[in-house]
Amino acid sequence: xxxxxxxxxxxxxxxxxxxxxxxxxxxxxxxxxxxxxxxxxxxxxxxxxxxxxxxxxxxxxxxxxxxxxxxxxxxxxxxxxxxxxxxxxxxxxxxxxxxxxxxxxxxxxxxxxxxxxxxxxxxxxxxxxxxxxxxxxxxxxxxxxxxxxxxxxxxxxxxxxxxxxxxxxxxxxxxxxxxxxxxxxxxxxxxxxxxxxxxxxxxxxxxxxxxxxxxxxxxxxxxxxxxxxxxxxxxxxxxxxxxxxxxxxxxxxxxxxxxxxxxxxxxxxxxxxxxxxxxxxxxxxxxxxxxxxxxxxxxxxxxxxxxxxxxxxxxxxxxxxxxxxxxxxxxxxxxxxxxxxxxxxxxxxxxxxxxxxxxxxxxxxxxxxxxxxxxxxxxxxxxxxxxxxxxxx
Amino acid sequence: xxxxxxxxxxxxxxxxxxxxxxxxxxxxxxxxxxxxxxxxxxxxxxxxxxxxxxxxxxxxxxxxxxxxxxxxxxxxxxxxxxxxxxxxxxxxxxxxxxxxxxxxxxxxxxxxxxxxxxxxxxxxxxxxxxxxxxxxxxxxxxxxxxxxxxxxxxxxxxxxxxxxxxxxxxxxxxxxxxxxxxxxxxxxxxxxxxxxxxxxxxxxxxxxxxxxxxxxxxxxxxxxxxxxxxxxxxxxxxxxxxxxxxxxxxxxxxxxxxxxxxxxxxxxxxxxxxxxxxxxxxxxxxxxxxxxxxxxxxxxxxxxxxxxxxxxxxxxxxxxxxxxxxxxxxxxxxxxxxxxxxxxxxxxxxxxxxxxxxxxxx
Numbered sequence: 001x002x003x004x005x006x007x008x009x010x011x012x013x014x015x016x017x018x019x020x021x022x023x024x025x026x027x028x029x030x031x032x033x034x035x036x037x038x039x040x041x042x043x044x045x046x047x048x049x050x051x052x053x054x055x056x057x058x059x060x061x062x063x064x065x066x067x068x069x070x071x072x073x074x075x076x077x078x079x080x081x082x083x084x085x086x087x088x089x090x091x092x093x094x095x096x097x098x099x100x101x102x103x104x105x106x107x108x109x110x111x112x113x114x115x116x117x118x119x120x121x122x123x124x125x126x127x128x129x130x131x132x133x134x135x136x137x138x139x140x141x142x143x144x145x146x147x148x149x150x151x152x153x154x155x156x157x158x159x160x161x162x163x164x165x166x167x168x169x170x171x172x173x174x175x176x177x178x179x180x181x182x183x184x185x186x187x188x189x190x191x192x193x194x195x196x197x198x199x200x201x202x203x204x205x206x207x208x209x210x211x212x213x214x215x216x217x218x219x220x221x222x223x224x225x226x227x228x229x230x231x232x233x234x235x236x237x238x239x240x241x242x243x244x245x246x247x248x249x250x251x252x253x254x255x256x257x258x259x260x261x262x263x264x265x266x267x268x269x270x271x272x273x274x275x276x277x278x279x280x281x282x283x284x285x286x287x288x289x290x291x292x293x294x295x296x297x298x299x300x301x302x303x304x305x306x307x308x309x310x311x312x313x314x315x316x317x318x319x320x321x322x323x324x325x326x327x328x329x330x331x332x333x334x335x336x337x338x339x340x341x342x343x344x345x346x347x348x349x350x351x352x353x354x355x356x357x358x359x360x361x362x363x364x365x366x367x368x369x370x371x372x373x374x375x376x377x378x379x380x381x382x383x384x385x386x387x388x389x390x391x392x393x
Numbered sequence: 394x395x396x397x398x399x400x401x402x403x404x405x406x407x408x409x410x411x412x413x414x415x416x417x418x419x420x421x422x423x424x425x426x427x428x429x430x431x432x433x434x435x436x437x438x439x440x441x442x443x444x445x446x447x448x449x450x451x452x453x454x455x456x457x458x459x460x461x462x463x464x465x466x467x468x469x470x471x472x473x474x475x476x477x478x479x480x481x482x483x484x485x486x487x488x489x490x491x492x493x494x495x496x497x498x499x500x501x502x503x504x505x506x507x508x509x510x511x512x513x514x515x516x517x518x519x520x521x522x523x524x525x526x527x528x529x530x531x532x533x534x535x536x537x538x539x540x541x542x543x544x545x546x547x548x549x550x551x552x553x554x555x556x557x558x559x560x561x562x563x564x565x566x567x568x569x570x571x572x573x574x575x576x577x578x579x580x581x582x583x584x585x586x587x588x589x590x591x592x593x594x595x596x597x598x599x600x601x602x603x604x605x606x607x608x609x610x611x612x613x614x615x616x617x618x619x620x621x622x623x624x625x626x627x628x629x630x631x632x633x634x635x636x637x638x639x640x641x642x643x644x645x646x647x648x649x650x651x652x653x654x655x656x657x658x659x660x661x662x663x664x665x666x667x668x669x670x671x672x673x674x675x676x677x678x679x680x681x682x683x684x685x686x687x688x689x690x691x692x693x694x695x696x697x698x699x700x701x702x703x704x705x706x707x708x709x710x711x712x713x714x715x716x717x718x719x720x721x722x723x724x725x726x727x728x729x730x731x732x733x734x735x736x737x738x739x740x741x742x743x744x745x746x747x748x749x750x751x752x753x754x755x
Contacts, residue, residue, distance in 0.1 A: 279647055
């Protein structure tokens, strides 16, 4: 609902919540979800919705990014999804930050983006910052959400995993503040602030409540980093006291990884600072079947950027038609949910899941010999068979 | 007559020493720190097994509970320090860190006293102790003195905390050199440096540069670099692709516990700490388990495998292999297993079974 007053637009905007899970929620939870949405008065830029069509920024990235981005465009065009992509290319070999700034401006314009991973050459001098990190911190995408679920049809060592990982995305070890005080001695600063820790903890508990999940685990290393992770833990405890219906506990990160490889079913929602989030999310992605299956989402107050969960460039398999498109396609479903095009999201998600269960179509990372285009074609066929009007394949 | 007796005694002594020279040469003294909780019982189990194997090890038991030295600084008792400095090799059981004792963690104190810069954890799948992961055979070598655990933290303003991660050239070079030496001495084919240099460009970049430099001097060993998240991702899907991993402190802590989880947990994982001046302390990394202390229920496998690591470090490979084979055979047989391994035998029965197997092997 928007009020056009000369000079600015006043919008009643629903607070950004984490996406719907892969399994359709039971009827009771759905109505509870609607009851949970709260209305906030904000001065915010109008959504890029013109003539009933959304505009979304698309950043192909490097490696397998461009081909997967093409497949997403193909699939959306086929399903007649009312989304137009504004493609912004970011050249990672260029020294200047012009490209990434253009991309950031485009995302500010449109509010939402779908992105592939941009490669960072770590042999370049420290003045060249990671483009992905720059994007996340400039747009203040403070929550990285990854929902790892065991998929039927994918054989893994552990079954029935359903973990939601919420990772602080802007500070912590990724502050990129380093200096060489004396030749041969480098100091790297890890910053933990109370505001950001409270914000991410609040996000985690809100999401847990909205999804009907009963337990939040904070992952930390406060026995060694007493002040830094101690502050994070304090903030989580503070927020937990405001959510008495949700159990809160904490676990040290090395114990967490040990428990994850022996009994991952014990975890529900996990919240943690940046670096531990990186480790834990990659471990969980590996447990459910690999980087080709899990989508990830980065949420901020005003913007949302969707990508593959484990942020791999996949340089070694680029342009060989062997990459697994599932993660990127599921990320595009999260995008559709965010744009409130739920019917399209449900349709495409159902098609993707039915394709993944077919072992014949598994790509190389799942132990099969299928190709990317075969998988996408099969998803399109599955969508067509569900009935709504689509283009011809 | 005095000189005559003296020379006669000297002659006899010389004869006796000559006859027992071989015995004295190979007999080595090792400082044993039993520790707390289940520490004493598993240490005695290890001593019994070593006796059965007739390993040329003499044990010197010491206690390392911290005492306040002159100047008010906490330090380990001087007799323990003197024993370690003399023997150079130590075997340590689990130590408890009482919360309100005032002194820092005992492990930290030992690390600082002997400059234990490398923590080595070989993770090998134990046949007979089933985990979802099979054929794991890797070694994690972790820098133990600096990195994220430097303990340098400040509150800048109310609500903002900064934690400093320190990476130095010397420490990185030292750990890289140790990793390659270890790979060479233990017939390992590749060393992988684990880092996050795309984000922490200068610090992990320095670590990586030093590893590359050291790799130049070891052309027979393959050197690769991999991002921490890629290692985690691949480790839980296929741990057989990794061999020796070398990394700074925090990543090492997380990854070594991850690998321990792959083979069955801390109750069966050996660990060794290598220090400057040839000092090496081998330890079990599990806790003191005060709830089962004194009940003869403890599992001595972790300490035993650490002791085997110690034997290999000392060059006594035959004894090491013998004891390890006996231990693995006992676990594979599944007849006499302690509670945590899935059986319901006592620690003494488990130990006795291993001793019997060693004697059968001889």
